[in-house]
Amino acid sequence: MTTPFLDARAQYVLRLADNALVLAQRLCAWIGHAPVMEEDVALANVSLDLLGQARLWLAYAGELEGAGRDEDALAYHRDVREFRNVLLVERPNGDFAATTVRGYLYDLWAHFALSELARSKDDRIAGIAQKALKENAYHLRRSEDWLVRLGDGTQESRERTQRAVNDLWRYTGELFLGDDVDALMQSRGIGFSPEALLDPWLERVRESFSTATLEVPADAWMQRGGKQGVHTEALGYVLAEMQVLPRAMPEATW
Amino acid sequence: MVSIQTVLRWLDEVADPEIPVLSITDLGIVRDVRYVGEALEVALTPTYSGCPATSVIRADVLRALREHGVENARVAVQLAPAWTTDWLSKRGRERLREFGIAPPHAALALGPVVLAVRCPRCSSDVTHEQSRFGSTPCKALYRCDACGEPFDYMKPH
Numbered sequence: 001m002t003t004p005f006l007d008a009r010a011q012y013v014l015r016l017a018d019n020a021l022v023l024a025q026r027l028c029a030w031i032g033h034a035p036v037m038e039e040d041v042a043l044a045n046v047s048l049d050l051l052g053q054a055r056l057w058l059a060y061a062g063e064l065e066g067a068g069r070d071e072d073a074l075a076y077h078r079d080v081r082e083f084r085n086v087l088l089v090e091r092p093n094g095d096f097a098a099t100t101v102r103g104y105l106y107d108l109w110a111h112f113a114l115s116e117l118a119r120s121k122d123d124r125i126a127g128i129a130q131k132a133l134k135e136n137a138y139h140l141r142r143s144e145d146w147l148v149r150l151g152d153g154t155q156e157s158r159e160r161t162q163r164a165v166n167d168l169w170r171y172t173g174e175l176f177l178g179d180d181v182d183a184l185m186q187s188r189g190i191g192f193s194p195e196a197l198l199d200p201w202l203e204r205v206r207e208s209f210s211t212a213t214l215e216v217p218a219d220a221w222m223q224r225g226g227k228q229g230v231h232t233e234a235l236g237y238v239l240a241e242m243q244v245l246p247r248a249m250p251e252a253t254w
Numbered sequence: 255m256v257s258i259q260t261v262l263r264w265l266d267e268v269a270d271p272e273i274p275v276l277s278i279t280d281l282g283i284v285r286d287v288r289y290v291g292e293a294l295e296v297a298l299t300p301t302y303s304g305c306p307a308t309s310v311i312r313a314d315v316l317r318a319l320r321e322h323g324v325e326n327a328r329v330a331v332q333l334a335p336a337w338t339t340d341w342l343s344k345r346g347r348e349r350l351r352e353f354g355i356a357p358p359h360a361a362l363a364l365g366p367v368v369l370a371v372r373c374p375r376c377s378s379d380v381t382h383e384q385s386r387f388g389s390t391p392c393k394a395l396y397r398c399d400a401c402g403e404p405f406d407y408m409k410p411h
Binding site: 133 | 305306335336384385386387388389391395397411
């Protein structure tokens with residue numbers, strides 16, 4: 001029988017899994033479409049890292065849940081409302097500026113989140129986080145570099161990047177909004193306080209944006225709900241593409 | 255029961271599927287070999303979370319053990335401490351260079367200091383990074399300004 005604590009921990013790990021999985025799926029759609037060859041390779045690499053992280057998180061979430069679902073069952077046989085990723089990662093790729101900004105906002109959050117989780121009292125969570133943190137360092141360096149190049153680039157690239165910032169900003173609030181699952185995990189020394197990440201995150205965003213000559217949007221309404229399974233319309237399309245084969249042929253193997 | 259030393263020698267003949275000049279012990283991913291009851295358990299650590307070579311290596315390890323007559327064996331995945339390129343053996347670094355891949359600098363140098371990467375073909379230090387991401391998760395793409403050859407650099411990790 002699952003206890004509420006185990007249940008919360010499974011939820012917690014599932015959120016981490018879905019963030020990585022959905023962003024990995026989004027990024028792999030760039031393969032063959034990136035503006036230059038090196039970026040095609042880079043986006044594929046980042047996507048692959050995230051997919052690997054997602055697999056580690058999903059496998060653990062499945063074990064914690066104890067219902068016999070493995071990583072594939074969790075990735076391919078859940079519907080939109082069962083996904084627990086933050087809204088930011090499901091937003092459409094848009095142009096290269098939108099993908100870059102989304103990546104930067106997420107990578108920076110992940111840097112702080114994984115740094116906390118690397119010290120988790122749950123050894124498995126700490127182990128996955130320590131590994132993911134090293135990969136995240138390369139992702140963040142790349143997305144920050146591009147943010148500056150595009151923001152402080154041509155008039156066109158700056159406009160597009162600022163537009164992406166303005167469009168995506170409303171999805172960042174949720175990253176720093178804790179709920180009862182977060183609170184329970186934090187009280188057990190397993191998780192962290194999402195609220196506590198806001199200041200260091202914002203400080204670094206201000207620095208990067210300043211270098212990139214971008215403006216930080218004013219405080220405004222923030223969307224929320226992804227962590228609880230209430231998603232934007234965009235996620236359904238991501239899952240339709242990602243899940244179509246295993247759903248049509250559940251027994252298919254390579 | 256076969257001794258751990260012998261098993262380690264066998265594992266030293268299992269090649270990395272992506273960089274076949276390296277053995278998995280050169281790569282530093284064999285973290286432990288132990289008996290759990292009667293079963294031989296090999297603890298491997300993945301290089302990158304998403305590295306597709308991981309599942310191939312697992313199968314190769316079990317095959318190698320089977321070929322040496324060990325049927326009761328399994329592979330355990332050990333995530334922590336996380337793999338670092340600092341675990342590459344000295345011999346492994348030399349083999350990488352001969353293979354045409356520049357071996358990684360110490361992972362501690364990951365900070366703002368950028369160290370020159372030596373061309374594995376002509377040994378010039380005048381090279382530049384083309385792309386921080388390369389043909390596999392563990393490599394970056396470089397080009398030598400002296401001999402003009404592009405080459406892979408195994409990223410410090």
